[in-house]
Amino acid sequence: MSKVKKAFFCQKCGTKHAQWQGQCNSCKEWNTLVEEVIEKPAAKGWTAPDKAKALTSQPIPIAAISTNEEARIHCPDQELNRVLGGGLVPGCVTLLGGEPGIGKSTLLLQISLQIPLKILYVSGEESQRQIKLRADRINAKNDHCYVLSETQTQKIFQQINELVPDIVIIDSIQTLQTQYIDSSPGSVSQIKECTAELIQFAKKTHTPVILVGHITKDGNIAGPKVMEHMVDTVLHFEGDRNHIYRILRAQKNRFGSTAEIGIYEMQSSGLRGVNNPSELLLSQNPEHMSGHAIASTMEGMRPLMLEIQALVSTAVYGTPQRSTTGFNAKRLNMLLAVLEKRAGFQLGAKDVFLNITGGISSEDPALDLAVVAAILSSHHDIALPKNTCYAAEIGLSGELRPVPKLDQRIREAEKLGFDAIITANFKQKTLPKTGIHIIMRNKIEEVVYQLFG
Numbered sequence: 088m089s090k091v092k093k094a095f096f097c098q099k100c101g102t103k104h105a106q107w108q109g110q111c112n113s114c115k116e117w118n119t120l121v122e123e124v125i126e127k128p129a130a131k132g133w134t135a136p137d138k139a140k141a142l143t144s145q146p147i148p149i150a151a152i153s154t155n156e157e158a159r160i161h162c163p164d165q166e167l168n169r170v171l172g173g174g175l176v177p178g179c180v181t182l183l184g185g186e187p188g189i190g191k192s193t194l195l196l197q198i199s200l201q202i203p204l205k206i207l208y209v210s211g212e213e214s215q216r217q218i219k220l221r222a223d224r225i226n227a228k229n230d231h232c233y234v235l236s237e238t239q240t241q242k243i244f245q246q247i248n249e250l251v252p253d254i255v256i257i258d259s260i261q262t263l264q265t266q267y268i269d270s271s272p273g274s275v276s277q278i279k280e281c282t283a284e285l286i287q288f289a290k291k292t293h294t295p296v297i298l299v300g301h302i303t304k305d306g307n308i309a310g311p312k313v314m315e316h317m318v319d320t321v322l323h324f325e326g327d328r329n330h331i332y333r334i335l336r337a338q339k340n341r342f343g344s345t346a347e348i349g350i351y352e353m354q355s356s357g358l359r360g361v362n363n364p365s366e367l368l369l370s371q372n373p374e375h376m377s378g379h380a381i382a383s384t385m386e387g388m389r390p391l392m393l394e395i396q397a398l399v400s401t402a403v404y405g406t407p408q409r410s411t412t413g414f415n416a417k418r419l420n421m422l423l424a425v426l427e428k429r430a431g432f433q434l435g436a437k438d439v440f441l442n443i444t445g446g447i448s449s450e451d452p453a454l455d456l457a458v459v460a461a462i463l464s465s466h467h468d469i470a471l472p473k474n475t476c477y478a479a480e481i482g483l484s485g486e487l488r489p490v491p492k493l494d495q496r497i498r499e500a501e502k503l504g505f506d507a508i509i510t511a512n513f514k515q516k517t518l519p520k521t522g523i524h525i526i527m528r529n530k531i532e533e534v535v536y537q538l539f540g
Contacts, residue, residue, distance in 0.1 A: 095120040096275040101311025123270040160254070160295060163201040166351060166360040167194075170322065170335050172343015175254065177293040179342060180286050182260075182315065184300040184308040185324035190333055190351070190358055191299050193221065194324065195256050197357050198297075200227035207252035211238040211262030211272075225357040238272060240265045240281050244288065252294065257285065259299035261309055278310040282317055315339065326353075330446025332368075333358065334386075346387040365392040365503055368445040375473060378465030382457030383478040383496040383508060384449055390492070390499035392476060393447060395454065397461035398440040407436060413443030414458065415450065422459055422481060429485030430535050432466065452480035453490040456509065459531065460538060467539055474506040485531045487511035497521055509534060 095104040098121055102113035110117050159174030168174050175181070185191045192213070199206045200222060206229070210218055215234050233250060237243050240263055247255065257263065263281040264272040271277070282298070289296040298318070300308040308315060315321050319341045326333035335349035351358040352367070361367060369381065369392055380395045395414075402408065411419050419441055426432045439462060443449060457477040464471050478496050480488040489511040490496070500508050500523055507524040528534050 093122060094276075095122050098275055099312075101275045101279060101313055121274070123268070123274055123276050160202070160204070162198055164198060164360060165362070166335060166349030167198065170337050170343075170347050170349045171320065172340060172347070175295040176319070176342045177295060178289050179295050179320060180282075180289050180318040181295070181297045181320040181322060182300050182308065182318045183297060183322045183324060184302050186302060186328075188328055189324050189326060190353060191324050192258055193225070194335075194351070194358055195258060195297060195299065196221055197225055197227065199232045199254075199256060200225060200229045202254065203229070203231070204253040205231045205233070205250070206254045206256065207233050207235060207247060207250055208256045208258070209235045209237060209243055210258045211236070212258060224355070227357075238262050238264055240284055244284075247288070254295050254297070255285075255289075256297045257299065259301060260285075260314075261301045273309070275311050278314060282314050286317055325448075327446035332361070332364075332445050332447060334447070336387075344388070348387045348389060365390075365499060368392065368447065369394050369503070375470045377468050377470045378461055380457040380461035380464065380471055381476040381505070382451075382454045383476045383500050384451040384453050385490075385492050385496065386449065386451070390495045391447075391449075392499060392503055392505075393449060393454070393457075394444040395457045395461045396442045396444060397458070397465045398438075399434065399462055399465040400438045400440075402436055402438050407434075408438045408440070410439075411441045413446070413448040414441050414454065418455075419458070421483070422455060423462075425481060425483060425485055425531065426459060426462070430531055432463070434462075434466070437466070451490075452488075453478045453496070455479065455481040456487065456534065460509075460534070463535060463539065469539060471538060472507070474504065475509065476500050476505050476507075477509050479509070479511040479528075481531060487528055487530065487534070489513040497523060497525065509537075 095107050097111040097114060098119045099116045100111065100114040102111055104120055107120050107122065111119055159176055161174040162168050183191055199208045215236050218234050235246055260278060260282060261273045264277050265280050265284065268276050268280050285296050303309050320337065321339040323336045323338055324333060325336065331353045333351040333353060337345045337347060339345065350361040350364045352361050378397045382393045382395055384391050384393050409416060409419060423434050423439065427434060441458060456479040459481060460471055460477055478490055478493065480490055482488055493510060497508055498521065501521045505523060507526055509526045509528065512527040512529050
Protein backbone atom coordinates (compact mmCIF):
# COMPACT_ATOMS: atom_id res chain seq x y z
CA MET A 88 0.00 0.00 0.00
CA SER A 89 1.42 3.36 -0.99
CA LYS A 90 1.58 6.38 1.26
CA VAL A 91 -1.73 8.05 2.08
CA LYS A 92 -1.97 11.52 0.63
CA LYS A 93 -4.46 14.29 1.25
CA ALA A 94 -5.76 16.70 -1.32
CA PHE A 95 -8.51 19.28 -1.64
CA PHE A 96 -11.06 18.94 -4.45
CA CYS A 97 -13.48 21.56 -5.73
CA GLN A 98 -17.04 20.24 -5.49
CA LYS A 99 -18.04 22.31 -8.52
CA CYS A 100 -15.39 21.57 -11.15
CA GLY A 101 -13.29 18.82 -9.54
CA THR A 102 -9.98 20.73 -9.64
CA LYS A 103 -7.36 19.33 -7.27
CA HIS A 104 -5.57 21.70 -4.87
CA ALA A 105 -2.59 20.98 -2.65
CA GLN A 106 -4.00 22.98 0.26
CA TRP A 107 -7.26 24.56 1.28
CA GLN A 108 -8.16 28.02 0.07
CA GLY A 109 -11.35 30.04 -0.03
CA GLN A 110 -11.68 30.31 -3.82
CA CYS A 111 -11.13 27.68 -6.50
CA ASN A 112 -8.44 28.70 -8.98
CA SER A 113 -10.28 27.07 -11.88
CA CYS A 114 -14.00 27.94 -11.62
CA LYS A 115 -13.60 30.92 -9.19
CA GLU A 116 -16.31 29.58 -6.87
CA TRP A 117 -16.05 30.27 -3.15
CA ASN A 118 -16.09 27.73 -0.28
CA THR A 119 -16.25 24.67 -2.57
CA LEU A 120 -12.98 22.94 -1.57
CA VAL A 121 -13.32 19.73 0.46
CA GLU A 122 -10.49 17.67 1.90
CA GLU A 123 -10.28 14.06 0.74
CA VAL A 124 -7.82 11.27 1.45
CA ILE A 125 -6.51 9.62 -1.70
CA GLU A 126 -4.43 6.47 -2.18
CA LYS A 127 -2.65 5.48 -5.39
CA PRO A 128 -1.60 1.79 -5.47
CA ALA A 129 0.41 0.53 -8.40
CA ALA A 130 -2.42 -1.56 -9.92
CA LYS A 131 -6.07 -0.57 -9.69
CA GLY A 132 -9.36 -0.48 -11.48
CA TRP A 133 -10.74 -3.03 -13.88
CA THR A 134 -8.46 -5.71 -15.29
CA ALA A 135 -9.45 -7.95 -18.17
CA PRO A 136 -9.69 -11.70 -17.36
CA ASP A 137 -8.78 -14.40 -19.83
CA LYS A 138 -12.40 -15.32 -20.59
CA ALA A 139 -13.52 -11.73 -21.13
CA LYS A 140 -13.66 -10.37 -24.63
CA ALA A 141 -10.83 -7.94 -24.00
CA LEU A 142 -9.02 -6.16 -26.79
CA THR A 143 -5.40 -5.04 -26.75
CA SER A 144 -4.84 -1.51 -27.96
CA GLN A 145 -2.13 -1.24 -30.62
CA PRO A 146 -1.02 1.78 -32.66
CA ILE A 147 -2.48 1.51 -36.16
CA PRO A 148 -1.83 3.73 -39.21
CA ILE A 149 -4.85 5.89 -39.81
CA ALA A 150 -5.13 4.63 -43.40
CA ALA A 151 -5.49 1.07 -42.10
CA ILE A 152 -8.36 1.84 -39.73
CA SER A 153 -11.65 0.42 -40.96
CA THR A 154 -14.46 2.97 -41.32
CA ASN A 155 -17.25 0.41 -41.63
CA GLU A 156 -20.14 1.41 -39.43
CA GLU A 157 -20.45 -0.82 -36.38
CA ALA A 158 -23.72 -2.60 -35.83
CA ARG A 159 -25.77 -0.88 -33.16
CA ILE A 160 -27.80 -2.61 -30.47
CA HIS A 161 -31.38 -1.70 -31.31
CA CYS A 162 -33.76 -1.23 -28.39
CA PRO A 163 -37.45 -2.13 -28.60
CA ASP A 164 -38.02 1.40 -27.26
CA GLN A 165 -38.30 3.47 -30.46
CA GLU A 166 -38.12 6.78 -28.59
CA LEU A 167 -34.76 5.86 -27.07
CA ASN A 168 -33.49 4.62 -30.44
CA ARG A 169 -34.42 7.96 -31.99
CA VAL A 170 -32.56 9.97 -29.34
CA LEU A 171 -29.45 7.77 -29.47
CA GLY A 172 -29.33 7.95 -33.26
CA GLY A 173 -30.32 4.37 -34.01
CA GLY A 174 -29.43 2.39 -30.89
CA LEU A 175 -26.58 1.69 -28.48
CA VAL A 176 -23.08 1.68 -29.94
CA PRO A 177 -20.78 -1.12 -28.65
CA GLY A 178 -18.35 0.34 -26.14
CA CYS A 179 -20.27 3.58 -25.63
CA VAL A 180 -20.81 5.10 -22.18
CA THR A 181 -24.16 6.88 -21.74
CA LEU A 182 -24.97 9.20 -18.85
CA LEU A 183 -28.67 9.67 -18.02
CA GLY A 184 -29.60 12.57 -15.71
CA GLY A 185 -32.89 13.80 -14.35
CA GLU A 186 -34.77 15.02 -11.28
CA PRO A 187 -35.66 12.59 -8.47
CA GLY A 188 -38.81 10.62 -9.21
CA ILE A 189 -38.94 11.56 -12.88
CA GLY A 190 -38.62 7.93 -14.03
CA LYS A 191 -34.92 7.28 -14.76
CA SER A 192 -34.80 3.91 -13.00
CA THR A 193 -38.14 2.88 -14.49
CA LEU A 194 -36.92 3.71 -18.00
CA LEU A 195 -33.70 1.73 -17.64
CA LEU A 196 -35.45 -1.24 -16.02
CA GLN A 197 -37.90 -1.33 -18.92
CA ILE A 198 -34.98 -1.36 -21.34
CA SER A 199 -33.36 -4.19 -19.36
CA LEU A 200 -36.54 -6.26 -19.55
CA GLN A 201 -37.14 -5.59 -23.26
CA ILE A 202 -33.76 -6.15 -24.91
CA PRO A 203 -33.21 -9.90 -25.62
CA LEU A 204 -29.57 -9.77 -24.45
CA LYS A 205 -27.69 -10.57 -21.28
CA ILE A 206 -27.96 -7.44 -19.14
CA LEU A 207 -26.50 -6.68 -15.71
CA TYR A 208 -28.55 -4.10 -13.81
CA VAL A 209 -26.47 -2.78 -10.89
CA SER A 210 -28.35 -0.76 -8.29
CA GLY A 211 -26.73 1.03 -5.38
CA GLU A 212 -29.98 2.63 -4.26
CA GLU A 213 -32.48 -0.24 -4.16
CA SER A 214 -32.43 -3.83 -3.03
CA GLN A 215 -33.02 -6.71 -5.41
CA ARG A 216 -36.49 -7.23 -3.94
CA GLN A 217 -37.48 -3.61 -4.60
CA ILE A 218 -36.33 -3.89 -8.21
CA LYS A 219 -38.33 -7.12 -8.60
CA LEU A 220 -41.48 -5.36 -7.34
CA ARG A 221 -41.01 -2.63 -9.96
CA ALA A 222 -40.43 -5.23 -12.66
CA ASP A 223 -43.71 -6.95 -11.71
CA ARG A 224 -45.48 -3.61 -12.03
CA ILE A 225 -43.98 -3.06 -15.49
CA ASN A 226 -45.20 -6.55 -16.39
CA ALA A 227 -42.26 -7.47 -18.62
CA LYS A 228 -40.01 -10.52 -18.42
CA ASN A 229 -36.45 -11.21 -19.51
CA ASP A 230 -34.69 -14.33 -18.27
CA HIS A 231 -31.33 -12.80 -19.27
CA CYS A 232 -31.70 -9.72 -17.03
CA TYR A 233 -29.52 -10.04 -13.91
CA VAL A 234 -29.91 -7.71 -10.92
CA LEU A 235 -27.03 -6.87 -8.58
CA SER A 236 -27.27 -4.68 -5.49
CA GLU A 237 -23.71 -3.47 -4.89
CA THR A 238 -21.81 -0.20 -4.54
CA GLN A 239 -18.11 -1.20 -4.60
CA THR A 240 -16.66 -1.19 -8.10
CA GLN A 241 -14.18 -4.01 -7.45
CA LYS A 242 -16.97 -6.41 -6.46
CA ILE A 243 -19.06 -5.25 -9.43
CA PHE A 244 -16.19 -6.05 -11.82
CA GLN A 245 -15.84 -9.49 -10.26
CA GLN A 246 -19.47 -10.22 -11.12
CA ILE A 247 -19.01 -8.74 -14.60
CA ASN A 248 -16.02 -11.02 -15.26
CA GLU A 249 -18.06 -14.07 -14.26
CA LEU A 250 -21.29 -13.10 -16.05
CA VAL A 251 -19.81 -11.35 -19.15
CA PRO A 252 -22.96 -9.28 -19.88
CA ASP A 253 -23.77 -7.60 -23.18
CA ILE A 254 -24.96 -4.37 -21.51
CA VAL A 255 -24.18 -2.94 -18.04
CA ILE A 256 -26.51 -0.46 -16.32
CA ILE A 257 -25.35 1.44 -13.20
CA ASP A 258 -27.98 3.12 -11.00
CA SER A 259 -26.44 5.40 -9.95
CA ILE A 260 -22.84 6.59 -10.38
CA GLN A 261 -23.09 8.76 -7.23
CA THR A 262 -23.58 5.66 -5.05
CA LEU A 263 -20.47 3.82 -6.26
CA GLN A 264 -17.12 3.83 -4.52
CA THR A 265 -13.71 2.34 -5.21
CA GLN A 266 -11.51 0.96 -2.45
CA TYR A 267 -8.47 2.79 -3.81
CA ILE A 268 -9.84 6.21 -2.80
CA ASP A 269 -10.68 6.80 0.84
CA SER A 270 -13.59 9.21 0.58
CA SER A 271 -17.35 8.98 0.82
CA PRO A 272 -19.54 7.96 -2.16
CA GLY A 273 -20.70 10.92 -4.20
CA SER A 274 -17.53 12.95 -3.69
CA VAL A 275 -15.74 14.42 -6.69
CA SER A 276 -12.79 12.04 -6.54
CA GLN A 277 -15.02 8.95 -6.15
CA ILE A 278 -17.29 9.90 -9.05
CA LYS A 279 -14.35 10.70 -11.31
CA GLU A 280 -12.47 7.50 -10.47
CA CYS A 281 -15.50 5.19 -10.71
CA THR A 282 -16.47 6.73 -14.04
CA ALA A 283 -12.92 6.30 -15.36
CA GLU A 284 -12.91 2.61 -14.37
CA LEU A 285 -16.27 1.99 -16.10
CA ILE A 286 -15.14 3.83 -19.23
CA GLN A 287 -11.96 1.73 -19.34
CA PHE A 288 -14.07 -1.43 -19.05
CA ALA A 289 -16.48 -0.30 -21.80
CA LYS A 290 -13.75 0.64 -24.28
CA LYS A 291 -11.67 -2.49 -23.71
CA THR A 292 -14.56 -4.95 -23.97
CA HIS A 293 -16.87 -3.07 -26.39
CA THR A 294 -19.69 -3.37 -23.85
CA PRO A 295 -22.22 -0.51 -23.66
CA VAL A 296 -22.49 1.04 -20.19
CA ILE A 297 -25.40 3.23 -19.08
CA LEU A 298 -24.92 5.41 -16.00
CA VAL A 299 -27.60 7.19 -14.00
CA GLY A 300 -26.55 10.60 -12.66
CA HIS A 301 -28.21 12.65 -9.96
CA ILE A 302 -28.71 16.37 -10.59
CA THR A 303 -28.26 19.38 -8.36
CA LYS A 304 -30.83 22.04 -7.53
CA ASP A 305 -29.50 24.06 -10.47
CA GLY A 306 -30.42 21.25 -12.88
CA ASN A 307 -26.83 20.17 -13.59
CA ILE A 308 -25.57 16.61 -13.14
CA ALA A 309 -23.99 16.26 -9.71
CA GLY A 310 -20.25 15.75 -9.63
CA PRO A 311 -17.38 17.19 -11.65
CA LYS A 312 -18.18 18.69 -15.03
CA VAL A 313 -15.36 16.63 -16.51
CA MET A 314 -17.57 13.54 -16.12
CA GLU A 315 -19.82 14.81 -18.94
CA HIS A 316 -16.72 15.23 -21.13
CA MET A 317 -15.52 11.71 -20.38
CA VAL A 318 -18.69 9.88 -21.46
CA ASP A 319 -19.90 9.49 -25.04
CA THR A 320 -23.56 10.45 -24.62
CA VAL A 321 -25.34 12.68 -22.13
CA LEU A 322 -29.12 12.33 -21.91
CA HIS A 323 -31.50 14.43 -19.81
CA PHE A 324 -34.86 13.05 -18.71
CA GLU A 325 -37.12 15.97 -17.90
CA GLY A 326 -40.72 16.84 -17.27
CA ASP A 327 -43.15 17.95 -14.59
CA ARG A 328 -44.04 15.28 -12.05
CA ASN A 329 -47.53 16.78 -11.90
CA HIS A 330 -48.03 15.91 -15.58
CA ILE A 331 -47.84 12.57 -17.33
CA TYR A 332 -45.44 13.50 -20.13
CA ARG A 333 -41.65 13.12 -20.02
CA ILE A 334 -39.09 14.31 -22.56
CA LEU A 335 -35.74 12.60 -23.22
CA ARG A 336 -33.18 14.97 -24.75
CA ALA A 337 -29.61 14.38 -25.91
CA GLN A 338 -27.26 17.09 -24.63
CA LYS A 339 -24.21 15.35 -26.12
CA ASN A 340 -23.95 12.47 -28.58
CA ARG A 341 -20.73 11.37 -30.26
CA PHE A 342 -22.57 8.84 -32.41
CA GLY A 343 -25.65 10.79 -33.49
CA SER A 344 -27.54 14.05 -33.55
CA THR A 345 -28.41 16.11 -30.48
CA ALA A 346 -31.50 17.50 -32.21
CA GLU A 347 -33.75 14.52 -31.49
CA ILE A 348 -36.10 14.09 -28.54
CA GLY A 349 -38.18 11.23 -27.22
CA ILE A 350 -41.57 11.72 -25.55
CA TYR A 351 -42.98 9.33 -22.97
CA GLU A 352 -46.25 9.05 -21.11
CA MET A 353 -46.03 7.99 -17.47
CA GLN A 354 -48.57 5.28 -16.67
CA SER A 355 -49.16 3.00 -13.70
CA SER A 356 -47.48 0.18 -15.63
CA GLY A 357 -44.39 2.23 -16.55
CA LEU A 358 -43.38 4.56 -19.37
CA ARG A 359 -45.00 4.36 -22.78
CA GLY A 360 -43.44 5.93 -25.87
CA VAL A 361 -45.66 8.49 -27.59
CA ASN A 362 -45.44 8.11 -31.37
CA ASN A 363 -47.78 11.00 -32.23
CA PRO A 364 -47.58 13.49 -29.35
CA SER A 365 -49.32 16.30 -31.23
CA GLU A 366 -52.72 14.62 -30.98
CA LEU A 367 -52.32 14.11 -27.23
CA LEU A 368 -51.05 17.63 -26.51
CA LEU A 369 -53.97 19.33 -28.26
CA SER A 370 -57.20 19.87 -26.37
CA GLN A 371 -60.14 17.79 -27.54
CA ASN A 372 -62.69 20.21 -26.03
CA PRO A 373 -65.27 20.93 -28.76
CA GLU A 374 -66.21 24.34 -27.29
CA HIS A 375 -64.68 27.29 -29.06
CA MET A 376 -63.07 29.41 -26.34
CA SER A 377 -61.00 32.59 -26.39
CA GLY A 378 -57.36 32.68 -25.34
CA HIS A 379 -56.41 29.45 -27.14
CA ALA A 380 -53.99 29.20 -30.07
CA ILE A 381 -52.15 26.29 -31.70
CA ALA A 382 -48.43 26.69 -32.42
CA SER A 383 -46.52 24.58 -34.94
CA THR A 384 -43.13 24.00 -33.30
CA MET A 385 -40.05 21.86 -33.83
CA GLU A 386 -38.50 19.89 -30.98
CA GLY A 387 -35.25 18.74 -32.53
CA MET A 388 -36.18 17.09 -35.83
CA ARG A 389 -39.73 16.31 -34.74
CA PRO A 390 -42.65 18.68 -35.50
CA LEU A 391 -45.08 19.23 -32.63
CA MET A 392 -48.40 21.04 -32.38
CA LEU A 393 -48.62 22.75 -28.99
CA GLU A 394 -51.65 24.44 -27.49
CA ILE A 395 -51.01 27.92 -26.04
CA GLN A 396 -53.42 29.23 -23.39
CA ALA A 397 -53.47 32.89 -22.35
CA LEU A 398 -55.49 34.86 -19.82
CA VAL A 399 -55.52 38.67 -19.79
CA SER A 400 -57.28 40.40 -16.91
CA THR A 401 -57.24 43.75 -15.10
CA ALA A 402 -54.48 44.07 -12.50
CA VAL A 403 -56.10 44.13 -9.06
CA TYR A 404 -53.09 45.02 -6.92
CA GLY A 405 -51.80 47.85 -9.07
CA THR A 406 -48.68 46.05 -10.28
CA PRO A 407 -49.49 43.76 -13.24
CA GLN A 408 -48.39 40.14 -13.03
CA ARG A 409 -46.56 38.25 -15.77
CA SER A 410 -46.71 34.51 -15.19
CA THR A 411 -45.65 31.78 -17.64
CA THR A 412 -45.58 27.98 -17.60
CA GLY A 413 -43.39 26.32 -20.24
CA PHE A 414 -42.49 29.63 -21.93
CA ASN A 415 -39.66 32.10 -21.36
CA ALA A 416 -40.94 34.92 -19.13
CA LYS A 417 -38.45 37.44 -20.55
CA ARG A 418 -39.60 36.69 -24.08
CA LEU A 419 -43.21 37.22 -23.00
CA ASN A 420 -42.30 40.70 -21.73
CA MET A 421 -40.63 41.44 -25.06
CA LEU A 422 -43.72 40.37 -27.03
CA LEU A 423 -45.98 42.51 -24.81
CA ALA A 424 -43.72 45.51 -25.46
CA VAL A 425 -43.91 44.86 -29.23
CA LEU A 426 -47.71 44.70 -29.05
CA GLU A 427 -47.85 48.01 -27.21
CA LYS A 428 -45.34 49.81 -29.43
CA ARG A 429 -46.16 48.40 -32.87
CA ALA A 430 -49.82 47.34 -32.62
CA GLY A 431 -51.15 49.93 -30.16
CA PHE A 432 -52.46 47.56 -27.47
CA GLN A 433 -52.21 48.96 -23.95
CA LEU A 434 -51.45 45.93 -21.79
CA GLY A 435 -49.32 47.69 -19.20
CA ALA A 436 -52.15 47.62 -16.62
CA LYS A 437 -53.20 44.03 -17.37
CA ASP A 438 -52.27 40.74 -15.76
CA VAL A 439 -51.03 38.25 -18.36
CA PHE A 440 -50.89 34.52 -17.65
CA LEU A 441 -49.50 32.10 -20.25
CA ASN A 442 -49.44 28.31 -20.26
CA ILE A 443 -48.31 25.57 -22.64
CA THR A 444 -50.57 22.59 -22.05
CA GLY A 445 -49.30 19.14 -21.18
CA GLY A 446 -46.41 20.30 -19.00
CA ILE A 447 -44.20 20.79 -22.07
CA SER A 448 -41.52 23.50 -22.17
CA SER A 449 -40.32 24.89 -25.47
CA GLU A 450 -37.79 27.50 -26.57
CA ASP A 451 -38.77 27.49 -30.25
CA PRO A 452 -39.04 31.12 -31.53
CA ALA A 453 -41.92 29.97 -33.78
CA LEU A 454 -44.13 30.10 -30.67
CA ASP A 455 -44.14 33.93 -30.80
CA LEU A 456 -47.05 34.34 -33.20
CA ALA A 457 -49.26 31.81 -31.38
CA VAL A 458 -48.49 33.48 -28.04
CA VAL A 459 -49.46 36.91 -29.40
CA ALA A 460 -52.63 35.51 -30.99
CA ALA A 461 -53.68 33.83 -27.72
CA ILE A 462 -53.04 37.00 -25.71
CA LEU A 463 -55.06 39.19 -28.10
CA SER A 464 -57.83 36.59 -28.22
CA SER A 465 -58.15 36.68 -24.42
CA HIS A 466 -57.86 40.48 -24.38
CA HIS A 467 -60.77 40.90 -26.85
CA ASP A 468 -62.57 37.79 -25.53
CA ILE A 469 -62.93 36.60 -29.13
CA ALA A 470 -62.16 33.03 -30.12
CA LEU A 471 -59.61 32.54 -32.87
CA PRO A 472 -60.58 30.91 -36.19
CA LYS A 473 -61.03 27.17 -35.80
CA ASN A 474 -58.48 24.74 -37.31
CA THR A 475 -55.85 27.48 -37.76
CA CYS A 476 -52.30 27.21 -36.44
CA TYR A 477 -49.40 29.67 -36.25
CA ALA A 478 -45.66 29.49 -36.91
CA ALA A 479 -43.55 32.66 -37.03
CA GLU A 480 -40.97 34.55 -35.00
CA ILE A 481 -41.71 38.18 -34.12
CA GLY A 482 -38.95 40.78 -34.27
CA LEU A 483 -38.63 43.93 -32.16
CA SER A 484 -39.96 46.07 -35.00
CA GLY A 485 -43.09 43.94 -35.25
CA GLU A 486 -42.05 42.07 -38.41
CA LEU A 487 -42.77 38.36 -38.85
CA ARG A 488 -39.62 36.37 -39.44
CA PRO A 489 -39.61 32.97 -41.17
CA VAL A 490 -38.75 29.87 -39.14
CA PRO A 491 -36.67 26.84 -40.22
CA LYS A 492 -38.15 23.54 -41.41
CA LEU A 493 -41.45 25.17 -42.30
CA ASP A 494 -42.32 22.40 -44.75
CA GLN A 495 -42.27 19.83 -41.93
CA ARG A 496 -44.47 22.06 -39.79
CA ILE A 497 -46.97 22.46 -42.61
CA ARG A 498 -47.15 18.70 -43.26
CA GLU A 499 -47.72 18.01 -39.57
CA ALA A 500 -50.52 20.59 -39.45
CA GLU A 501 -52.17 19.09 -42.52
CA LYS A 502 -51.88 15.57 -41.10
CA LEU A 503 -53.73 16.68 -37.94
CA GLY A 504 -56.59 18.22 -39.91
CA PHE A 505 -55.78 21.94 -39.79
CA ASP A 506 -57.25 24.05 -42.58
CA ALA A 507 -54.83 27.01 -42.48
CA ILE A 508 -51.46 28.07 -41.11
CA ILE A 509 -50.41 31.69 -40.61
CA THR A 510 -46.70 32.29 -41.03
CA ALA A 511 -44.14 34.82 -42.25
CA ASN A 512 -43.62 35.66 -45.90
CA PHE A 513 -41.04 33.46 -47.62
CA LYS A 514 -40.08 32.37 -51.13
CA GLN A 515 -42.92 30.82 -53.08
CA LYS A 516 -40.73 28.12 -54.63
CA THR A 517 -40.14 26.57 -51.20
CA LEU A 518 -43.84 25.96 -50.57
CA PRO A 519 -44.71 22.28 -50.26
CA LYS A 520 -47.60 20.95 -52.32
CA THR A 521 -50.25 20.44 -49.65
CA GLY A 522 -53.98 20.99 -49.29
CA ILE A 523 -53.64 23.35 -46.32
CA HIS A 524 -54.15 27.09 -46.84
CA ILE A 525 -50.87 28.95 -46.20
CA ILE A 526 -51.42 32.56 -45.12
CA MET A 527 -48.27 34.69 -45.29
CA ARG A 528 -47.99 38.05 -43.52
CA ASN A 529 -45.15 40.56 -43.10
CA LYS A 530 -46.06 42.44 -39.90
CA ILE A 531 -47.92 41.80 -36.69
CA GLU A 532 -50.42 44.54 -37.59
CA GLU A 533 -51.54 42.54 -40.62
CA VAL A 534 -52.18 39.45 -38.45
CA VAL A 535 -54.17 41.50 -35.92
CA TYR A 536 -56.31 42.99 -38.68
CA GLN A 537 -56.98 39.59 -40.20
CA LEU A 538 -57.92 37.95 -36.89
CA PHE A 539 -59.91 40.74 -35.25
CA GLY A 540 -60.64 43.22 -38.04
